[in-house]
Amino acid sequence: MKISLSWLNDYVDLSGIATDEISRAITFLGLEVEEVINTGAPQFNNVVVGRILTRDKHPNADKLSLCTVDVGPAGGVKTIVCGAPNCDAGNLVPVALPGAILPGNFEIKQSKIRGQSSDGMMCSSKELALEGGDHAGLMILATPATETPPALGTPINDILPPGDIVFDIEVTPNRPDCLSHIGIARELSAWFKKPLRYPEIKYDPRNTRAPFAAFAARPDLLESIRVDAPEMCPLYTATVITGIKIGPSPEWMQRRLLAAGMRPISNIVDISNYVMLEYGQPTHAFDAKKIGGHKLIIRPANEGEKIITLDEKERALSSRMLVIADAEKPLVIAGVMGGENSGIDDTTTDIILEAASFARSLIRWTSRRLGLSSDSSYRYERGVDPHMLDEATRRAISLILELCGGQVAGATHKAGGDVPWQREVQVTASFVNERVGFEIPVAEQRAALEALELRITREDKNAPGGPAWTVAIPSWRNDLDRPIDLVEDVLRVYGTEKIPPAPVLAPTIIGNDAPIVLFNREVSAYLVGQGFNECVNYTLRSKREVETWVSQAAGAELALLNPFTEDQSHLRPTLVLGLLETLKLNQSRGVPTARLFETGRVFIERDGQNFECVSVAFIIAENDLDRAWLKREPADFYTTKRLVETLAGIGGIDIARQPVKAPGGSFFGWQEGQSAIIGDIAHGWTARLGLINLAMVRSLGIEGKVYGGTLSILSERVKTVSDRRRYQPITMHPAALRDIALVVDEKLPAGDAQKTLAKHARATLPKTFALEAANIFDVYQGKGLPEGKKSLAFSLVYRAPDRTLTDDEVNTAFAKLQEILAKETDWQIRK
Template sequence: MKISLQWLNQYVDLSDVPAEKIADALPMIGLEVEEVLSAGLVPLEHIVVGKILSFVPHTNSDHLSVCQVDVGDGVIRQIVCGAKNFKANDVVPVALPGAVMPGGFAINETTMRGEVSQGMMCSGRELGLNDDHGGLLIMTDRDLALGTPINDCFPPADTVFDISITANRGDCLSHVGVARDLAAYFNKTLKNPVAGADRKAPSGNASNAFLSVSLETPNCALYTARTIRGVKIAPSPEWMQRDLLAAGMRPINNVVDITNWVMAELGSPLHAFDAATIGGNTIKIRQAVEGEKIKLLDGKECTLTADMCVIADAEKPMVVAGVMGGENSGVTDATTDVVLEAAWFDPGSVRKTSRALAVSTDSSTRFTRDVDPTLVDVAGARAAQLICELAGGTLEGEPVALGAFPRADRTIEISGDYVRARCGYAVEDAAILDIFKRLGFGVEDKGNSCWSVLVPAFRPEVDRPIDLVEEFVRIYGTDTIPSEAIAAPNTVDADAQSAQFTRKAANLLAGRGFAECVHYTLRDSAEVKKCFGEKMTDALALANPLTSDQSHIRPSLIPGLLDALRLNLSAHNEPRRFFEIGRVFRPDRTGALREVVSVAFVVLAEPTTRSWKSREKLDVFFAKKLCTEIAAAAGVAEQRLLFGAPDTEQTPLWQKGHSALATDRARALTIELGLIDAKLALSWDISETVIAGEVLLLQDAFKNPPKRARFKAFSTFPPVARDLALVVDESVPAGEIADRLKATANKAASKQFLVEKVNCFDVYRGKGLPEGKKSLAFEIVFRSETKTLTDAEVGKVFDKIQVDIERAAKCTVRR
């Protein structure tokens, strides 16, 4: 909202305060200044009034003229000019050599296509006066002496503050409102133009000789209408046009300008109808009929819904209440009788309508911020009086005034101690009371530093003692709040376990050479579908996505990481390893969404960098190792994980036969890892082999605090190792045999010594083995806690293992 300093000065005398100081003060009382602008003519030197005595076309140009100009100093100057809108003897602004235009352009004597030019004649825009660049600023009919400095021909420049008003400060959507806050801040007197006005409740008068009004909806609490007859529509006076232009509004005609001017002065929107257009001389404030249409002032055709409020005549809606008037009921040059509306519409209703129609106006902005209901009739009376004065009409009949004040003044009980307790620093009672009074609040002293504070209706949001504390701090100055050492008693609390885990996981991966990425949560439905299938896609759709490529919440971090690989491959950044940590979403078996903490990574099997020395390429087991380390960081040991193959039909993301799925027994942690499906990777333009892993943790994984490690003593005696090869069916997982072998070995060695390790160190297929079989070679490590084991002791147990394992698992010992 634009606030003109000259206009503001009518309500609070700020003439002794520099504009910069006001611009600095406004944000500190909660009125954010977006921009400080200048309206009108800034001081300009060497620009004077001149007369064009004669002119001829430039011989070397088809658009320039060569003019002889008199600026009253006895010298006739020749000036070359490109404008076309003048005639001989026109009076215009002339910038003489030495002048500097508002844009910084310096005027010198020059030669233009062979003709001397001793200055420049100016347009309104070149002077910074207005936006008119249609030609020279013609001042012929103003009777100005030649040579008069241009600044003497126009009012001085105005400072305009473009202020952004927060939702709670509807009272400051007016010059009087801003003046009130500045008066309080600078401790000056507010000169309220309607200070003495009678804020009477609506009379209940529903009709007069010219009009009958029915109020049929609760979305309008208060409605007043005045009839003014015999107006003469003309331009509004110059001072009013100036004010409006400074406040960013376009002058239209006297009646419309008055409604806008009073709105910008007091904050209460008004609407003027051409009385002749009101069918049946009847006004109905009602809800729109579903599907009803109206063509708005700006030419836009709108279809209304039943939750929108309209001002209608006997037949049709004329105005979308509080938002915008219709094309056919407004004041035109032919209007003679005016119906002036001042009303209070429900803020929520106006907001919804304004948003639904995508129409935001000065009026809707104010209504949505809850205008002062006690000011509605006052504003109507003030505008009616101005119309009578400036457009020559007469107010006829009694005003119509229906409804009731939706809210009124309030009283808040507060004590000085309460204010001090919230502030935390010393402040005198007198200082607090002074500020309440400066803000226009009434204060009644109840003794004992307790007060009853009367808050007028123009401040709807000041309701409770804490709101008064804010008012006090705002005006007393936030710069008075001291900054001191902080007392921070221990709350005996730890970081959330999920936060501790993600920090560990991130450091682990960054330490392994992975670059951390951050991608958007919202993904394209086609992408989710191609990676995770249709069922997952259906479960993750948003109700109201903004765009179709951001329609689904992500089930995995891996597609984002593939984006990172693609981007960095195409940029020749030599990418290799990326990771991301974040929340992903998965439906459970019942269809309920789970918010899952995910740690995911991708790595190219081979480097994209050329090097003088080659390294061994990576494979899926690199991912397995990383995933189990990440699981360990979450407190899930590798031996608690059950690894199997994922259903690649359901999750086409993974390459069949080269991927794995694991969960812990509690199913709180899931690991997915393997090669990214080669064809899918190609759809990301990635032809390289991509290894990936994702560790997914439900909130359940963070329920129990991590266990502290308990020390266990270890053996001081040497280990003894034995190797054993088992022949099994090709389809049998090595892990399954290893588990059986571990159990068998433990049983065989029980009570004698420990089986420290059972490790598969070789997988063999081919010569010497039948078709469809493979040989798994295991190393079994034994150790005693009490002595050095002998060959005989170990041999006996090892023999038993060889016999037992053939019974325990479907395998034969290879001898």
């Protein structure tokens, strides 16, 4: 956003304040000055005003002219060769005489051009590094018809328009009010404690004095307006102005537009741009005679409908976009850019001036989808204050009547209405001081608020820690809705450079990290140790992905109200989607990474309720790109089951004893018969594992099978059970092995039998040696066993840290174990 200093002076007197001080103030007020530009002409030597006396054809070149030029009494008449098309006799032009140095360190010398002597050079605006004007020809200072031309020989710097100081400012997204000169002036007024002056608006619908009075309505130009999508356009106004004269805008306006980075076009277009840069409210003018049916309709575009915009490009529209149309055709892409078929041209005499309020998300989506950005869309995307619409419109009308002639025809057409604005925030002086960490005098606090036009409507001087203020928030400061926001504004205006120096005190409590941090750290370390690569993906996904891979209900429940882009419109319900996207990218680049994982937050929808969960997910892909002679054993369902069980154990969850369900319901993307769901998020956690749906994986362009697993836990249920690992010396003594086969009920989980066996085995041991492991190595069910029974075979590993065990002591412990099993369980020991 380029801000002109001379323009700012219309609203706040900054004369006498150094440019560096103004730039510093803007920075300390919370904005960023990227560049300070001086638009004035450089200081020239030997560049003067000259009059072209004669123009003859160059005898040796078809495209050159041989001119005689009078450069005043000191220089006399010079012969100059010129290639410009407008070097006509009688025109006054800048003349660079020998010895002059032009921008680019270009020195002018007496020379011969195609055999003819040339004693200097007549200059264009470009050659003098001046903005604006016709760079294709000479800069015309005056013509023979000019009443008071400058004197010949006058140094060019004496007649060039004064320069300007321009601040190129980066405005943060939460401050759309600063996308205007008035908005910046309001901030500087508060900083420098100088009064703020608003522009004079001469047009008032109640005024009955010409030329700022409203005349009879013209239904033959505009009969009515209609808004078919009020949620997209809550307010729309259109004013008919007749009898205008199209021409160039005044020089002062052109200079200001050029300083702000805009090219002057015509008086009507320039006024519209001028008011937008002044107030931040875009307006647009139609040629009234080009409006079909004398109606304006604000409606969603028809799918595939086309319009040629002012940049002369044809755009295909979507039904999610909004257009301003007449009874026959679309005229404008609402909030973004006007159409070529309704624009102002040299024959225009009657116009319709529109001003509107549009939904920010609509303009943002439309601009991104079309790849089309404009100064209007830039402001609408960030938020235009609808309560300034009427004032900005009347300002534009005033300038049009003053600079273009004409008259207002009837009352302004209006659809929709202003949403009543009333917002108040309560804050106390003590609250401000507590938050900033030092004492700001009460009078300074109040002065800072009032300087920003934050009006104090009620004051309680006797409030505890008082005084307490009720502050009315103006409509252009939609970013203020909490007491802490007012604290920031007080500190901005009071001056952050006044914060007293103090030692930094950071009292801390020594303790463990939060359970979620520990969980993420532990599972990441485990998966990295298993050969996985960690990924960090975007936390937002597209609607199509969520509905395809999860459910329609999740697509409805997890949608953002105001998404920035179409492909990031929903909260992610699973980490698997991002991992698959990463895998696809790796495969497309020939990268053989096949094991990926990620930790992060996900949102799971269940029966209309959303659960925010801590999650870890991994995928294992077939790796045909790896050309190693010895490949890793391919993954299968049991690979994912083992990994998920370990991850759940880190989080303090025992999956082994939980029932397993077939996939479906809350996540469609798993292959039937080769995947499973364990647990339910409504009870605190859920896991999914196995083969990811083959057809859906292929639809992404991923080659081969992909196995995966995901564990999601409610935040309050996360805990880590792993203690700090300590070094255990490796014993040099051999283990003693004993095998035992148990006949148990076929419904008993093998893991439960293993835990019970290990518990009883440890109970039989002396303190001199230990049971190191109880490993299952066989499961049998069939001939030779009673119906409803199965046989589980275990290998028991005994070991002593300091010696080799003897058969007697191991056999004694093993015999005691068999006695306890016979007494404490209904299991049978197979002989």
